[in-house]
Amino acid sequence: MAELLVELFSEEIPARMQARAAEDLKRLVTEGLKTANLSFDKAEAYATPRRLALVVDGLPAQQPDLTEEKKGPKYGAPAKAIQGFMKANGIKSLDQEAELRSTDKGDFYFVVRHIAGRPSAEVLPEILTSAIWDLPWPKSMRWGEDNRLAWVRPLHSVLAIFDGKGLPFPLQRGIGKAAIAVDSTVGTSPAHGITSTTKSRGHRFLAPDAFEVSGFADYRAKLAEAKVVLDPAERRATIAAEAAALADKAGVALKEDAGLLDEVTGLVEWPQVLIGRIDAGFMDLPAEVLSTSMRAHQKYFSTEKPDGSLADRFLVVANMEAPEGSERARTIVAGNERVLRARLADARFFWDQDRQQPLSARVPALKDIVFHARLGTVAEKVSRLESLAAEISNYVPGADRDEARSAARLAKADLVTGMVGEFPELQGVMGRYYALNDGEAPAVAEAVAEHYAPLGPNDACPSAPVSVCVALADKIDTLVGFWMIDEKPTGSKDPYALRRAALGVIRLVVENKLRLPLTKVFAAAQGEYAGLSAPDVAGDLLDFFGERLKVVLRDQGVRHDLITAVMARGGEDDLVRLLARVEALGSFLDSDDGANLLVAYRRAANIVRIEEKKDKRAYEGAVEAGALAQEEEKTLFSHLSDAAKGAQSALGSEDFTGAMAAMARLRQPVDAFFDEVTVNAEDASLRENRLQLLSAIGATLAEVADFSKIEG
Structure with a gap:
């Protein structure tokens, strides 16, 4: 088994692109090896500012021999079909160059070809050339006489060694059997005169001379001598x-x-x-x-x-x-x-x-900065934030309404300072210093600094009341605005970081245990967009938050289907209350009563669904108490009524554990009903009433969650 060593030596590759480029080189080459049926043991890629290197161990000397079979037309098929098969496979005599085989569907012609494997040294140049030309870069440039090769920086040389020997090939499209010419009008000279060699170079200043390489161990050792740490x-x-x-x-x-x-x-x-x-x-x-x-x-x-x-x-x-x-x-x-x-x-x-000008005096200059072409200027955003932060302060314990309004007004003012113009990453931070310098309240200054947070999952979440108000207002205003102009995230595209904004709102609410009615706040935010007409976005935006919440809780080990089950009931826009319900539902389903009741619910739901499909009607009407015949169905009906009342009472006082306990009391009467009662009775009216009773099980459970959404 042999070793392949490749080095692409160039001008300085931007640091942010090196790791990705090394992995892309490894991916492209190894995919090419697999396509060419060349097995290998392992591949490792390396990057320095001036080189990408790849070493592949355990390569065979040549490709394995292959046998290729192609099934043709049936014996006795029309002449046109046979001629088409012969032409497609380049054969002149069906009797001499094809085999007739019997199958369970009759006799068919087969063309069998034995393809001898090519030496790896012949195949590798094709693979390497394609990988070099196809290497993706976030940004690239073209240079030289033909301007054909797009690479991140001018490429100086290519080192290629296979099994201890040089693997010479010109860096051009069109070499070998598998390569394809990019532009037939351009000659066959190597791209920029580059032909692979067995030489590399060391540090640009400390050891610039070229040196011969025989393999990876030798390459790495000589680079170290030439003042280059490869890894x-x-x-x-x-x-x-x-x-x-x-x-x-x-x-x-x-x-x-x-x-x-x-x-x-x-x-x-x-x-x-x-x-x-x-x-x-x-x-x-x-x-x-x-x-x-x-x-x-x-x-x-x-x-x-x-x-x-x-x-x-x-x-x-x-x-x-x-x-x-x-x-x-x-x-x-x-x-x-x-x-x-x-x-x-x-x-x-x-x-x-x-510091020669108060931060508040800079606010009017924000009218010269466009927030979004359809959503107005930053000055207009600040005006909306003032009102929204004041509204949110009603739901944040300890928040001063006037301080929240003041902090919102100053939050973006440092964008027009010289320091933030020079160092944009200091926006908010400098606002805090300037606000304190102007004598603003510490809570206001802190809110100016923290209103962008949290920016990511590892970013600290504000907890100071005024900071929380302004941070929420900033993110909610952005989300509502982009929802109003239908600029929502799609697939992997999220140019305005709206998913991050939603996750920020969720963290601010959940970590600070805020009882924030999102529907009402969304409506208030939408009302601040004067002159922008759009349908109500609160419902759709709340659904988006539900999906983001699943992402957050999944990382914490919470089942996403439980969130869906609780949210499907509708009317829940308090995230703290929603999470409490999800936690109570999870604990309930982990108990014997909960698990068995879920099984019984599914049994009831399946029976109702089957009968509804058969009868082409829905069984959602009220149960007639007087038509209940057996004691078990009377008992179940009574318990359903008690469970619904108990759950409603418990939910009203946010006793979610109590609501689940009310549902748990349904287990025995439901089990008894299925043990003793025949749903599909011969009496049509009795059958209908019993199907209504089964349907009522789901309706009662829906007081706490939509059990049809629960998986497993």
């Missing part, structure tokens, strides 16, 4: 370990940032972590400004003091060999400190300029 996981671990060690040595702690660590891993081939210092004159800037400036522009890691506040040290990862304390290291650190001073000087300017 991104190894580079990542090195950066993390060195950064933590340097920070500890300086008496600070590395601020964890997995996203930045991933990005920096994709920027360097030979990582060297160094530590620098932030000028003391900038340390009075907000910590978020310092860390964001370092992260966004310079890719520096922040550090923290033991109390969790931002420290004046930063960590930079160089793509260079520069041992700590060396002249080169000092030069690199000094250069990065100089660049950071310039960046922070800009931030200082924005900070000073922004």
